[in-house]
Amino acid sequence: MLAKRIIPCLDVKDGRVVKGVSFVNLRDAGDPVENAKFYDEQGADELIFLDITASHEKRKIIIDVVEKTANDVFMPLTVGGGIKSLDDIRDLLRAGCDKVSVNTTAVKDPFFISRAAERFGSQCIVVAIDAKRVSGNMSDATGEEWFGNPSLKDVCLKLPQHPPIPPSPPFAKGGIRGGLVWAISTHGGRRMKLIDAVKWARKMEELGAGEIMLTSMDMDGTKDGYDIELTKAVSEAVSIPVIASGGAGTLEHLYEGLVYGKADAALAASIFHFREYTVREAKEYLRAKGVAVRL
């Protein structure tokens, strides 16, 4: 039986892990390879490097990081952040990375995903969707330009049609509350787009994405749990795997994302980095609750 995946995520800046594994005897806590090995030994199912390097000139450093990691760690490796061209993808794959995750570039040019999937195969093209509940306060959001593109018209939100939804605990085991809508954001959450996140996920699948990495911008960093309704809405809308992300603070949250949210994989950062739990503990907990995991 296919196991649900547990995926630690490491933020990498200028080739160094920031907010990496803490309180562990790593020889060098900022070394991506050391961090990757640590999770490899714990039985992580995959690893994601999120490249948050700001300067364009230093972008190439991530290639070196991937190469070094691939020398020692033999599990699937995904790199996200700053991917702008097919050459960027080629360089990463060649260095030993298995999948790339694309967000902003897909929003700027959705057909970039088709070209990438055609050239490298859908299996290595992950679309990262940063979704935020539409609260009515989207005055600074952009997206109107999409209305001119017939093939994308159906993914656009028209705000007046959606009454504001008050932010509330994202917990809804039974289903998804009516009228709930998520818009997508780009540039690491700094910009909003008037695009319906669920429809966008479906569009990305149609254009060739092999997986969706779904982050709730409302829950990210809160440690209050994933946005279950968002996760469920997207998981049910697409037939490609969905990785739940944003908000995991306890092992129960991982369970909720995988079972109630129907995600195929759960991504977490802080609960593993700060050694609140090991990946193995997380999996033991999930197995005891009847979730198929690899131990």
Add this chain to the structure above:
Amino acid sequence: MIAIVDYGMGNLRSVEKGFLKVGVDARVVSDRISIEDARGVVLPGVGAFRDCIRNLTDADLTDAIIKSIREGKPFLGICLGLQVLFSESEEFGVCRGLDVFRGRVVRFPESGLKVPHMGWNTVKIGRRPPAFNGIPDQSYFYFVHSFYVAPEDMDIVAGTTEYGSEFTSMVWKDNVLATQFHPEKSQELGLKILKGFGEFVKKA
């Protein structure tokens, strides 16, 4: 030396590094002479069936691969490297394969299954290939694929995996071993298979 065939598709570096890690001499090659000279051949690959066949043909490598298989040289196919051994694929219309084994490559049915089949799944070992010494039955390996092989001759099936229904995840006949999963991405147990293949090559 083991030749890892490079035909412009997939993550070959991991395969090479995997062999290196377990002390097996394997190198990425992209010409027919190196394949002919090698003591064992590895055909990795992810992506589309048609592109794979086209790239192999364009690089003039198909004959060398088939010849080395026919000569009894140890062969390891990984993922797409398993699929192209079969007669034909239904991916993007019908496309002819290398026809080493009779059978078709078919897509997972659209019945609520997530496709690609991506992640860690167990392999039920029916017959144990030489490279599988020390691999427990029902071990987890890493998969990522949307198509699977349906052999005509079920005697070549060495392992199966459950996803919706049971599909062939490993074939083995004489000198040819091929897996749908990725040993080079399957941590310790995967590396054990690469090591096992290296030993098999040494003995051949």
